[in-house]
Structure formats: structure tokens, C-alpha cells
Amino acid sequence: MSDLALLGWTFLWLSFLAVGGGLGVLPEMQRQVVTIHHWVTAQQFVDGYSLAQLSPGPNMLIAIFVGYRAHGLPGALVAGVAMFVPAATLAAFIARHWDSLRERPWVRAAEGALAPIGLGLMAGGAYTLTRSAVYDAFTAGLALVAFAILWRGFLPPIAVVLLGGVAGWLARA
């Protein structure tokens, strides 16, 4: 399989692992694109996630970053389409039948069953990013301060993320 097709295939199945938020799929994505296929380095992966945070739209657009780093524009296109189009098509199909499906007890049970798994996956995603992005006392402190500010709702997320950037720049992190 050519590497471009492999890229598309990888993001296709990664997109279907994103249960309960894209964050949950981060550990597996990092394993695939950094450790297994070497499309980006660990540091570039964190940089790409930060750039995706800076862009409007979902963070899973990071697929476009990885695709571009691996194969230029065709890579970005293939990775982006693989990440979003099949999952969105499935969502549209299920949205059509949802109201009748929802009355079945097992479907309701599945809703409840997926919630804690989604939460565990998300926490795993936070752990994966923490391991690369928090590497000294300063970055650890910055993450905690950002957490506290966001928890109290003092500032919107984008402002906190940008201020974190300014703090890193001032401190030469």
C-alpha cells in the first residue's frame, strides 16, 4: 500500500475510534503518526495540536497538519477527507433513523455505557499531551494556572491559550 493510501486508511479508522470527543483518540493517533509511521515527530504533533487549537473548527483538523507534513497538499486533502467525510455520512444516516432507534432499551443502555468510556479516553488524551507538553516546572505551573482560570470561567479558552503562548514567549520556555 502506498504511504498516501496508508495515511488515508489510518485517519479513516482513527475517526471511528473518536467516541465521546476527538480528544479520546489522541493517544492512538500519536502512537500511529509518531511511533509507528513517523509522519511527524512527537514535538511536531504537539505543535500541530496547538495550531489546530488556534484554528476555528474541530481540533481533529490536526489530521490536515499531519497529512501536509507527510505528503504536502495531497496528504492534507486525503487525511482531512478520511477524518471527516465517512464519519459525517454515518452520522447523517443515523440522524435520520434516530428517533425510532432511541426507543429501544438497549440503545439507551449503550448511551449510558459509552459515557464513562468516552471520559476515560478523553483523560487518556490529556495524559498523552501532558507527557510531551509539560516538561519542566514552568510548563507544569502554566498548565495548572490555565486550568484554574478556565475552571472559574474568568476568560474564554482561546484567550487562555493565547496568553499561555505569550507567557511561554516571555519566559523563553
Place this chain on the structure above:
Amino acid sequence: MMRVRLARLIQVFLLTGLSSFGGGRSAHLHDAVVVRRGWLTNAEFLQSFTLCQVLPGPNFSNLAVTLGYRLAGAGGAAGAAASVLVPGAIVLLILTVIYSRTGLAEDARHFLHGMGAAVVGLLLMTAARLARGALRVPGAVVVAALTFLSVGPLRINTAVVIGVMLPLSLLLTRPRRQAPLPAPPAEPPP
């Protein structure tokens, strides 16, 4: 629920997609279609929101798809998804090209490192917020903790983890004759 003209739908989702960066994106959609325009009720929005937590795939685009479908049919689903994805994709592509061309100037690297640390804070906060809604059934905290340990520190393949944890979790939430059904994880939109 009301039907909305496709052009109007695309206009609203484009604006919402463009203004929603840095996390908490579902909240922006809630504001746009429920609070400001009354296109959907809170309950209708929550149904779509829960559906998207169950569905595989990136949440935000799935939410746009299901809301778009409710408001304007199949065309609405496609239009809503494109509206929230394409602008961000273009912006990120431009940022990526710049990142790749210039390498990273020392200043930009410090900036990105600071941002990365702040993003960690954001992720921790999001996980903490969602914990309240997700841990309603007794035993759910064990499922969440095992899932976290497997995909985080132990680095086990996520597909395998979901395959093992889902039956286990279903045991806890399975339909029962006598006991009332556990409430679906419909926490209020963030």
C-alpha cells in the same frame, strides 16, 4: 423544531464555526440555534448532543451534521458540516504551510510551547467538567479509570480497549425489568 432555509442555515453555521475556536464548541452551536434563534428547543438540542457522543467520529462535525439534518434535511446536514469544517481547514492549512516553510523561529517555538502547556490545562478542565455527567451509574468510575489507564499510561490500542470496556460498561447500564433505566448521559451543554 422548525425548518430553516438552506442558505440561512449555512450562513449561521459558517459564522458559528468561524467564531468557535479554542474548545467548548458545542456551546457555541447551542447559543446559535437554541438561545439566539429558537430553531430548536433545549431538549431537541440535547438529544442531538447525546447522539453525537454515542456516534463514532469527530464530535463537532457530527453535531453540525445532526443539527443540520433536523433543520434542513440532507442538504442541511452536508451544508452544516462543510460550513464548520472548511474555513478552519483552510486556516490550519495556511498555518501549517507557514510552520513548514520557516521551520520554527525561536520566538514562535517558545510561543507554541507556552500554548501547549495552556492547552493541557484546557483538556484537564474539559475532562473534569464532563466527569459529572459521565459518572452517574455506580461502577462507571471504574470503567472510566480502567479506560484511562489502558489508553494513557499503558498505551494499549484504543480499538482493543473500547472492545473490552464496552461489554463491561453495558453490564452496568443494561436494561432491567424492575429498576428504572439509568438516565442517559445527557449533561447540559457546556
